[in-house]
Amino acid sequence: MINSPFVRKPASVQQVMLQVLLALVPGIAAYVWFFGAGILVQIALASAAALAGEAAMLAIRGKPKALFLGDLSAIVTAWLIALTFPPIVPWWLTVTATLLAIVVVKQLYGGLGQNPFNPAMAAFCLMIVAYPALMSQWPAAGQLDFSSQLQLIFGGARQVDAITGATPLDALRTALRAATNPDSQLHGLRASQLMDGPAYGMLGGKGGEWVALGFLLGGLWLLQRRIITWHIPGAFCLALAASAGLLWAIRPEGFASPVFHLASGGAMLGAFFILTDPVSGATTLRGKLLFAAGAGVLTFVIRAFGAYPDGVAFATLLMNLCVPLIDMNTQAPVFGHKKD
Amino acid sequence: MSQSTILGLSTRTAGAMMAFTAAFTALMAFTYEATHAQIAASANEEKMKLITEVLAANAYDNSLLDDYVQLGPTRELGLDHGGRVYRARKAGAPVGLLLEATAPDGYSGDIDLIVAILPDGTVNGVRVVSHRETPGLGDYIDPKKDKDKKSPWIGQFSGLNPATLPLDAWKVKKDGGQINSHAGATISPRAVTNAVARAARYAAANRDRLFGAATGASL
Amino acid sequence: MDLRAYRDIAWNGWWKQNPGVVQILGMCPTLAITTSIVNAVSLGLATVLVMAMSNLASSLLRNFIPYEIRIPVFILIIAALTTVVDLAMNAYLHSLYLVLGIFIPLIVTNCIVLARIEAFAAKNEPLASTLDGAAMGLGATMVLTVLGAMRELIGNGTLFSGIEMVIPGAHEIQVFGGDYPGFLTFILPPGAFFALGCLIAGRNWLEARRQARARSNPPAPQAPSAPEPTSAEPA
C-alpha cells in the first residue's frame, strides 16, 4: 500500500548517472583529439564488460535486470575505468578490471549503493599493483596513430619501449629523484628545468592539461546542474594545491608546482567525478570537506613519496575507508538542537 | 582448599610455575643443543647457494667463506657501512673475487648485489641479494622474479669486461648503453647496471690489493 | 568417549569452528604466508604439530596446573614446543625456514593455539585433546592451503612452486602455461584479504544452504527409534 507522500519529483538514479556521463564528454573529446581514438575503443570495451558482468551478477542474485542495468551506474564505472587506465593497455586488462570492479567491488558487496569503495578506483589499484608495467605505459600526445593503438590493444607482443614512457607525473618524479643523485647528469637541476622536455606541455603534460580542462568543464556543469556540490572538488583541489605548494615553496628544486599537480594525472577527474561518487564518499557537508581534503593531501603524498605513478586512486580508496568514521562524527545538528 | 590464604596460594603458584618453567626450559635447551650444529651447517649451505650461481663450485677449491677481506665504507661499491670481498682460489691461484656491492639509487632504495669478477676483470655473474623494488615492475632484476627464466635480465652482465668494452656501453639502452631493460621500468635496471659497472672498475683497479691482503684483513 | 564424540571433535575443527574462516583467528600468518601452497602447507603443518603436542601436554598436565597460573603455563608449553619446531625446521628445512621466517616463532602468539588449550585441553582427556588440537590445526591448514592455492594459481599461474625446498628434485606445475601474465595483486598482501574474504563468504554460503536444507527437510531422523544415519553431516 502506498502512503504519503503521493507525489514525487521526477528524479531518478538513471537521470543522475546520465548527466554524469554527459559531463564526461568534453574531457573525452579532448582526450581523443590529443591522444587518438584508442580511448573510445577502451570505453566501448569497458562498457560492454560492465554490462555483461552486471547482468550476470543480477541474474545470479535474482534481481530485476532491466531495472538495474538501466540505472547506468555500471556504465559510469566503466567509463571511469577506461579514462583512468592508459589508453593502450591490452583489451583483456580493461575487461578484467571492469569485471572485477562490477562483480567483486560492487555486486559482491550488495550492488548499487552498497559498495564501500569506488569500484573504478578499486579496479585501478588492483590493476596497477598486478600489472605495474602495463599500467605505466602512456603514449605521449600524438605519438601513436589509431591503427598502432588498436594493435597495442588487441595485439599480442608489446615491443613499445621506444615509443611509450611514463606519465609526466611519473617522469618528473623520477627526474627529481635523479637530480638528487650527485652521479646523475640531471644533478642539481630544478623542477622547472626538468619539465622543459617536449612531453610536459604548458602545465601538466602536453595534451594532458587540455583533457583535464575538459573534465573541469564537465565538472562545473555538474555543479551547475546540482548533481554535485562544490565541497568535494573545492576541498580536494585546495588541499592538493596547498600541500604541493607548501613543499614546493620550501624546496622548489625537489618538488613540482601545485599547478602541475592540479593539471596532471587524474586530479580533475578525481575531483569532479570520482571523489564525488555519493555511494562511497562522505555525505555530510563537513564530512565532504574533510573527506576531499584528506584525499587531496594523500594524493600529493603518494605522488611525491609513493611507489606508484599517480595517487588519486589510492587516496580515494584510503578515504573511502574513513567515510563511516567521518560521517558519524560530522553529523550536523538537527532542527532546534543548534547552538547559536 | 584449606590453604587459601594469600601467602599459601602465592607459594603454591610460585612453586608450580617454577617447576613447569624448569621442565620446559630444559626441553628447549636440549633441542637447541641437538640442532645447533646442523643449523650452522644449513646456514652456510644457503649462503653458498647464491655464490654458486655466480661462480661455479668446481672453479675453486679453497674454503671461500673463510677467505675474505673486510672493506670499510667504499663509495665505489656503494657500501656506506663496509662489506666483504671473498676470494676464490684454485690450488692457491686466484680464480675470482666475490664483491658485495650496493646500488643506492633503486626505485625504492638500496639494492644489494653480489658480483663475481674473474682475475682478468671479466664479470662472471651478478645476483641481487636483497631489494625493495616495485613487485612486477622493477623486480625483474632478481632472476627469481624475472618472467624470462631462460635468459634472465641479469644474465646480460656475464662476460662483460671493462677492459674490452668501452665505459659508455655499461649503461641501459635508454641512457645510450647496450644493456636492455623493460619498457616503463628502467630505474631499477639502471641502478643495477651502474652499480655493476662501478664494481667492475673497482675490481680492476684493486685486484692485486684484494687478492694480496691477508685473510680477514681490513682494507 | 565414543567414536561419535571423536568425529564431532574433528568436524568441529574442520568445519563448524574452523579457526580460519569461522573464528577468524590467527590471521597474521594466514594472510602473510599464503603466497604459495608450499608455504601455506608447511606453516599449517607446523601449527598442527604445535597444537597437537601442546594440547596433549596441557591435557596431561591439566590436573597439576593451578587455576591461577594456567595461562602462563599454557603459554610456556606452547612457547617451548614452538621453539622445538622452530629449531628443527631451521636445522633440517633451512631454505623453507628462511621463507617462513618470523611466522614459525609467531605460532606462539597464534591465539587459536591458546584458545584450544583453554577451551578444550584444559577440560578433556589427552586423546580427545590431541585430536582436537590436530583437527583445529588441520582446519587452519585447510584454509591456509586453499588460500595458498588460490593466490598462487591466480597470482602466478603455478602450483607447488618452491616444492624443491621440501622435496628436493620436485618441480612446480605451470597450470596456465608460461604465457600467463599473472595477477600480482593476489600474491601481494591485498590478495590475501580478497581470497580470505571469498573463502569466508563461500563457507557461509555453503553453511546457509546446508541449514536451509536441514530446515526444509522435516527433522524426522531425530526420532530415537529411527537409526538411519541420514542425519550425518554432509562432507
Added chain:
Amino acid sequence: MLTALLVMTAVALVLGALLGYASLKFKVEGDPLVEKIDAILPQTQCGQCGFPGCRPYATAIASGEADINQCPPGGEEGIRKLADLLGREFKSLSEEHGVEKPKSVAVIDENTCIGCTLCIQACPVDAIVGAAKQLHTVVAGECTGCELCVAPCPVDCIAMEPIVDTLDTWKWRYPVIQIKQAA
C-alpha cells in the same frame, strides 16, 4: 645454558607468586549475566519454562541448567536475543514447553465467578483484584497473559482473550520492498 634455566626459573617464581596473590586480591563477585538474561525474558512469570518465574529461569540459563528455548511468550525473537547474548546457536522453541501465542489477557466472566480467590493466589503479578466471596476482576493493564489463573478456577470462568489493536497500539508495517515485483 644453565644461566638461561636459572633466569627463567627465577622469573617464573616471581610471576607465579604475583599471580597467586593477584587472583585472591582482585576477586570479582556477583553475576551480572543473570540480570542481562532476565532483561530479555518477557516477564510474564508464566512458568511454562518449568521454573517459578522469569528470574529463576534466567538464573538457570546462566548456570547452564536450562536451555534457551523454553520460553514460549518470548518467542523466536527472545530465543534469538538470548542466543546472541550467550553466544550460542539459535534453536527453535522447545515443544514440550508450549507454543508461541498472540498476546492475550485473562478475562473473568463476572456471571460465573464465585469469588473463591484461588485465581488471586495464582496470579504471579497481583493483577487480579477482589476478596473472598466477592466478584474478581482482572486489571487488564497489569495482566501478563500467563494463564496461571485459568487452571485453579473451580468454575472455569476465566478465559484468555487476545489483545486487539487500538489506535495506540497499531503499528505501521514494514514497507514492502518492491524491487522484486518490478522484474
Added chain:
Amino acid sequence: MLRKLFKFHGGVKPQTNKTESTTQPIAQVPLPDRLVIPLHQAVGGHPRPLVAPGDKVFKGQRIGGADGSLSSAVHASTSGIVHDVVPALMPHTSGLTTLSVIIEPDGEDRWGELDKVNYRRTPPDELRDFLRDAGVVGLGGAVFPSYAKLKPGKEGRLKTLVINGAECEPFITCDDLLMRERAADMLKGIVAMRHMLQAEEVLIGIEDNKPEAVAAVQAAIAASGQSGIEAVAIPTRYPAGGAKQLIRVLTGIEVPHGRRSTDFGVQCFNVGTAYSIYEALELGRPLISRVVTVAGNVDRPRNYEVLIGTPMDHVVRQSGARPDSDRYIMGGPMMGVRLPAFGVPVVKATNCILVGSPALFPPPPPEMPCIRCGECAKACPADLAPFEMYWFSRSKNFGKAQEYHLFDCIECGCCSFVCPSHIPLVDYFRFSKSEIWARERDKEASDAARDRFEFKNFRQEREKQEKAEKLAAKAAATREKVAAEGQAGTTSAAAETPDVAAKPAAPSAEDTKRALIAAAMEKARQQKAQVAPKNTEQLSTETQADIAAIEARRAAAATPPTPDA
C-alpha cells in the same frame, strides 16, 4: 516596514494545484442521511459518550464529554435521533474502528441552547474549560485541544502569537478561502486568543502564493484598528506551514523536538482554529463544522462548509468524483492520510478530501537502492540525515535510528518526494517510530510485571514470616500457660516447639507454585487434547489424505528400515 524573515533548511516546491478550488466561494453541503461522529477526534483521552441510542439531540449538543487532563468534547452536528453508539470505521490508515455516535438527522437542523461567554471578564481557567467543552481543537491537522495551548508561559505573557495561514500543502485551499471570506471574524478569534495568551505581537504567516488572502486579512486588520497584529507574506515553500517551520520563518526561533514553544515565547495556531474560537466565544457555537477542500480527481474542485460526521463520499458527490477515482486521501498529497474506505466521516482533522486516481497519483516507480546522494538531507526541513535513518530503520536497528534523531522527523514527506531512488523513506520512519513505541510499551509492561512479581514474592515471604512469628507467640503463650500450671519443662525443649509446629503449617512458597504450574500445564494439555480432534472434523478430503500420508511416513520412520523401504 518590511519584516525580516528567516529561512528554514530544506523544503521542496511541489506543484501547488490550488487555483481550481479557489475560483468558487465556500459552499454548504446538504444534510446527509446519517452522520457518524467519532468520539475520539482530538489528541488526548477518549471522550465518554453522553447519549444513548434513541436519544434526541439538538444541533451543538454535547454528545461526548472530555475525559482526562487532555481531552476535548464532541457535539452533535445537527439535530436528530441517536441511532446508535457503536465502533465505526475511522478516517485513519489503520482501518481501525472507534466508538462513534451515529445520528439520523431530523432535517430541522435546530440549535440547542447556546451560551456565549465574555472572554474579557471570565477567569482564564474557566475560559479554557469552556473551550474544552466547546470542542475547539487545532484545525491545521494536528487536532491538539486548543485550550491546552492557550496558556501563557511562566511569565504570564507571551512574546509572539503566530497564526498559521501558510497552508503549504498542494491542493488544499480551505484556509485560503476562510481568510478571504471570513477574515474579520477570524480576526476576532485571534484577538481573543491574544487576550488569553497576553501576547505582545501577533504574526499571521501566509504564503505569498495567496495574495487575495493576504489582502483580505490586512484589510480586516486595518478595519479592526488593532495594533501589533501583522499579516506577513512568506515565501512559498513546502513545508512552510509546519508549525516549527513557520515559527522559524517569522521569528527565527527553532523549537526543538520535545520542547514547548511557549518556553521560547511563541505559540502557533491555525487560522481555522482562530475562526472556531470566534464562533465558540462570540456566538457560543461549539465546533460542529469546518471548511473542507475537495480536490483532486473531481470535476469541480471546491471548498465546502461540512458538518463533522458527514460521510466523505457524500461531500465528494457535490464536486463530482470522476469514475476512475480509486481512493480518498485526507489532507494533502505530501502528508495526507490514505483512507480505508470512501464512507468514512469528515472529522475535525479533515482539511481536505483529496480524491485520488491511478493517473493523478501514480504508484511510485520501484524502490531502488539508496545511493547516498544526500538529496533527502538537502530537502529535510528538520536538518536530519534521512538516508542514515533509512539505513537503520530498514535493518531494524532502532537504537541507531534514534541516535540520528528519528523522533525529530515531522513526516513532511520532503525526503520521499525528492529521492531519486524512489524509496518510501517516510514509511520507514513511521514504521520505526511505531516499532520503538511498541517496544517501549513492552519494556514498561515487563518492568512493571517484574516489579509486581518481585513484590508478590516479597509479600508472600513476609506473610510466611508473620505467620511463623504468630505461631511462635502462640506457642510461647501455651508454654507460659503450662509453666504457670506448675508443670516442669526445660526451656530448651519448649523453645523448639514453635519450629516443629510451624513447619507443616507453611509449606514453601516454591512448592505451592510448582504445584500450581504443574496443574496449569496439565490443564492446558488437556485443553489441547480436547481441541485437536475438533479441528479434524471439518477437514477437506485432501487435507485428510495429507494427514494420512504424514501419519504413514511417521510410522515408517519409527520402525527400522526394511530392505524395500
